Amino acid sequence: MEALFQYFRKFSPLSKEAEKAIAEISSMVTIKKNNDLQPIGHTCKTIYFIKKGVARIYYFKDGIDITERFFFENSIIARVESLFTGKPSRKAIQILEDAEVVAINSNQLFKLYDDYPEIERLFRKIFESAYVETVNRIEGIQFHSAEERYNALLHEAPDVLMRVPLKYVASYLGITQVSLSRIRGHR
Incomplete structure (x- = not known):
């Protein structure tokens, strides 16, 4: 759990009592490569x-697998549109490498907000940061070329090409694998 709390400290400090409360509603989960952590149609909890x-x-x-976003070590992932509305998500979370994740029960977490305002503040900051990342992703698609998006991805995650199948990288960039090969060939 220490890695989780180190991540939290980047956003906001927590008291030992708040950390203990979060630890009590969290569990370590090991999941194998290519499995869905949350499948399509699942309500995120x-x-x-x-x-x-x-x-x-x-x-x-239209029957085509599209990658919206990648998440690497030391990041939070959830289907927030489902988490906050209680409706099933049209998107899934898939593990691309054997993984260890900390699972935090959201219903229990939200109940902690009243007793620990610092936890509510922490998650507000985390979700604000995620919102800004989403806006940046949308603007990247709107205003940048595929090659610029590729370079930005490599800057953000230098080892992405060694850890993620190229078909998913191409999908994330909104291009075909042939176009991705062409861009990689120009480097």
Whole structure:
């Protein structure tokens, strides 16, 4: 759990009592490569912290598998549109490498907000940061070329090409694998 609390400290400090309360509603989960942590149609009731491994959020559009985002070690992942609405998600979370994650029960977490305002503040900051990342991702698609998006991805996650299948990288960039090969060839 220490890695989780170190991650939290980047956003906001927590008292030992608040850390203990979060630890009591959390569990370590090991999941094998290529398994869904949360399948499509699942209602999100868990917030995950990736201690080890890589995950992606994906969905299908017209029968095509589309990668929305990658998550690496020391990041939080959840289907927030489902988490906050209670509706099933049209997207899934898939593990791309054997992974260790901390699973935080969201219903119990939200109950802690009243007793520990510092926990509510922490998760507000985490979700604000995730919102900004989502806006940046959308603007990247709107305003940057595929090559610029590729370079930004490599800057953000230098080992992505060694850890993630190229078909998912191409999908994330919104291009074909042939176009990705062409971009990689220009480097």
